Amino acid sequence: ESRAVYYSKGGADMKDRVAKTARLGYDIGDLDAYQPQGSMIVTAVKTRMVHAAVRHLLPRSPSWEQTNGGQTIPISQADILVTWHSLATFVMRKLKDWGVRVSTADATAYLHVWQVSASMLGVSDEYIPVSWDAANAQSQQVLDPILAHTAEGEALADVLLGIVAEIDAGLTRPLISAFSRYTLSDRVGDMIGLSREPVLEPLIATAWPLLVAFREGLIPFPGIPAVAWTLEEALRKFVLLFLSEGQQIAIDLPDTNRPS
Secondary structure: OHHHHHHEHHHHOHHHHHHHHHHHHHHHOOOOOOOOOOOHHHHHHHHHHHHHHHHHHHHHOHHHHHHOOOOOOOOOHHHHHHHHHHHHHHHHHHHHHOOOOOOHHHHHHHHHHHHHHHHHOOOOHHHOOOOHHHHHHHHHHHOHHHOOOOHHHHHHHHHHHHHHHHHOOOOOHHHHHHHHHHHHOHHHHHHOOOOOOOOHHHHHHHHHHHHHHHHHHHOOOOOHHHHHHHHHHHHHHHHHHHHHOOOOOOOOOOOOEOOO
């Protein structure tokens, strides 16, 4: 996946590429995602068209041809599911690991939203997990075995860390690296070239569960869920505004591969 991103047109402008991905992710999570007033149907169709364009263009890139590991068709259904698990399944796993309160109904609804999104992006129903147990099992089958270091993945991670640091001046590269290691694991951190932060890593490992527990402790009080939602929506809109540099996020068809 990192090679497909790196050698496609979007890999040359990761801020714009992340903005498009963020648009998809935020549209999936919108309250009115698939309602007439929502944007997810249009966003999904546009994303699927972009995937088709990249699928057509990328095999013509000499660089990708040399590093594709025998993969002849990029952004296959298997690739889409790999990304699906790195989002939906990974997030649900982390919510459980961190002790975030998720009801059975909410967990089922969250899975359903992602099931519909997978279908909208072209994944056949037979491959879409029917439960979180099935999702975890499939993730171990299609995602875990292909996790490995690539020069392209390390380069993209470095760019992404810089973008996160730009969003919040208070977030230093060492702090971002330490939190990313805490979230992703040292194994993945080593794969993508994250720096080791011997002071910050144990600090985050101690402080983050306490922060999550504090937030979870407040949620039952009247008015708190609405306040939390408002703050998180404001953060979401700020991130989108930053990534888009104040312009409308346009999901348009690429006409070439990475220029370089």
